[in-house]
Amino acid sequence: MPSASASAGALLRHVRTGRARSRADLVALTGASRNTVSARVDQLIAANLLEEGGRGWSTGGRPPTLLQFNARAGCVLAVDLGVTSVDVAVTDLSARVLATAGHPIDIAVGPEPVLAEVDRLGRLVLEEAGLDTSAVCAVGVGVPGPVEFSTGRPSHPPIMPGWHDHPIPEAFARYDCPVVVDNDVNVMALGEMGVAGSDQDVLVVKVGTGIGCGVVVEGRVYRGAQGSAGDIGHIYVAPPDGRTVICRCGQENCLEAIAGGGALLRDARAAGLPVRTTRDVVELAAQGDGPTLELVRGAGRTIGTVLAALVNFFNPHRIVMTGGVARAGAPLLAGIREAVYGRSMPLAARALEITVSDAPDLSGRLGAALMAIEEFLGEDAVHRALTR
Numbered sequence: 001m002p003s004a005s006a007s008a009g010a011l012l013r014h015v016r017t018g019r020a021r022s023r024a025d026l027v028a029l030t031g032a033s034r035n036t037v038s039a040r041v042d043q044l045i046a047a048n049l050l051e052e053g054g055r056g057w058s059t060g061g062r063p064p065t066l067l068q069f070n071a072r073a074g075c076v077l078a079v080d081l082g083v084t085s086v087d088v089a090v091t092d093l094s095a096r097v098l099a100t101a102g103h104p105i106d107i108a109v110g111p112e113p114v115l116a117e118v119d120r121l122g123r124l125v126l127e128e129a130g131l132d133t134s135a136v137c138a139v140g141v142g143v144p145g146p147v148e149f150s151t152g153r154p155s156h157p158p159i160m161p162g163w164h165d166h167p168i169p170e171a172f173a174r175y176d177c178p179v180v181v182d183n184d185v186n187v188m189a190l191g192e193m194g195v196a197g198s199d200q201d202v203l204v205v206k207v208g209t210g211i212g213c214g215v216v217v218e219g220r221v222y223r224g225a226q227g228s229a230g231d232i233g234h235i236y237v238a239p240p241d242g243r244t245v246i247c248r249c250g251q252e253n254c255l256e257a258i259a260g261g262g263a264l265l266r267d268a269r270a271a272g273l274p275v276r277t278t279r280d281v282v283e284l285a286a287q288g289d290g291p292t293l294e295l296v297r298g299a300g301r302t303i304g305t306v307l308a309a310l311v312n313f314f315n316p317h318r319i320v321m322t323g324g325v326a327r328a329g330a331p332l333l334a335g336i337r338e339a340v341y342g343r344s345m346p347l348a349a350r351a352l353e354i355t356v357s358d359a360p361d362l363s364g365r366l367g368a369a370l371m372a373i374e375e376f377l378g379e380d381a382v383h384r385a386l387t388r
């Protein structure tokens, strides 16, 4: 394989991300020879992944022919499986949604009925977008539990009974293309990063029933040795009131047992607030109910003490909060900021941004699409496709 800096996949990425708009840009960016760049661009044009169109500004001599990425060269299926919902979208190769469908579902009914429904929704969105099965270049799937990334099999998922070791990729065999499966937090992290191109270091923290974190290093999801990087929900914290809480994992005083959505609901009920679900707690906070606001803010402070340690360790550009509890917005952020800015080292915190996701509902689908696109257009995959 050619050196990564000027491989066909690398050249394609430069055009996809807008860093290069002509052969001359690619020569300048990669330092490769004009002949090498031209030959690989011709291959990419023959493969329908690049198109020529229009003329750029000349800096002397003949103006260059502009190159653009052909995002319609294929499509990907994006599957966002939640604990209580399923959403399937078909997007083009720039992650633009062409059609989407979804509805509530209980993931605990098991893999066969859920994946049969995913299959039905997949056919539906392809039909709606006027696309054929053969147009699907890759499938990306996010699931609410740990996944062995190399095989796409869930690994002892606590809230997905019956799914342990289930070969999820086999459910998409009829598309005859790569299938990538990852946990929902990593997928959402990709979705928050948006279309390939950002090279920032970001923590995407999902606060739902549990708490998880997608670790993005230089624009790419970091998964760690076994794929469990970012599982911050089970980091030990000292509870603010000195009590001992047993976590669902069996350990004492895990972060999510003190400050996750389930913990918020438990504490709100114990305080006599009129709530049945975590969503009720979030809505009560949104209405400005004093005691609920203080509970949410307290959860934010506890999450913030863990994030402060992560900021010192990782020095991210940004932290993005997402998930059901993040919808509480201001009071949660206030607690988190108080702890993070109070406890992080000044250099690490100086330019740190902490925000709530703009589109938590869409980031799962967008991330699953981006994951599939990266699989299809990754440097190795493009090299293999062009030399086949």
Ligand SMILES: [Zn+2]
Pocket: 233, 234, 247, 248, 249, 250, 251, 254, 257
């Ligand atoms: Zn735990």
